[in-house]
Amino acid sequence: MLTIDEACILYEEADSAHDFSHVLRVLALAEHLAEQECADLSIVRTAALLHDLARAEDMEKGLDADRETDHAIIAAAEARRILSGQSEEIVEAVAHAIEAHRFRNGIEPKTIEAKVLFDADKLDAIGAVGTARAFAYGGRHGQPLWADVSENYVPGGDESHTAHHEFHVKLKNVKDRLYTESGRRIAAQRHQFMCAFFEQMAAEVRGER
Ligand SMILES: [Fe+2]
DSSP, X not given: OOOHHHHHTTSXXXXXXXXXXXXXXXXXXXXXXXXHHTOOHHHHHHHHHHTTTTHHHHHTTGGGOOTTTOHHHHHHHHHHHHTBTBXXXXXXXXXXXXXXXXXXXXOOOOSHHHHHHHHHHHHTTSHHHHHHHHHHHHHHTTOOSOOOOOTTOOTTXXXXXXXXXXXXXXXXXXXXXXXXXXXXXXXXXXXXXXXXHHHHHHHHHTTOO
């Protein structure tokens, strides 16, 4: 089985929202969910350690990433290469979980191990950690600390994007996209905290609290 040290050296340096500490948090969450969901721990662990291996490759493309630049598909191919020598059943189970962890590529997680990895990765985008990541990303990309979100906001339009926009467009919907019961339980708590945070910050910005 792949160790944390062996996985760490496979990763390129990245910003604080997408660095190896994200992988370690996903690993911890995935182990927790795997236990609750009776998923195969070894497949879940290996997939979690390798899932963002190619993240740097589609960071630039963002929403426009296609199959050739989709980090989940590239990482799955890399995982097949790294794990060659192990049984085909294990390799394919890990590769499927990696391929299906991305929201936008339309590959549905079919196995409980893939569902566990998907949920663990999305849980790291919400709650206290998810909020911190959204602000870290915004700081790195020169976004204002705060801006109100207008009713007709369209991502990519004229209105400047902030962590507050990210919350309204994406983060507040994450809890409804999860696959496992135990993932949804953690998400409910994280969601509540995150909503309270943005509500508090909005009130502080208005000078009300
Ligand atoms: Fe990830």
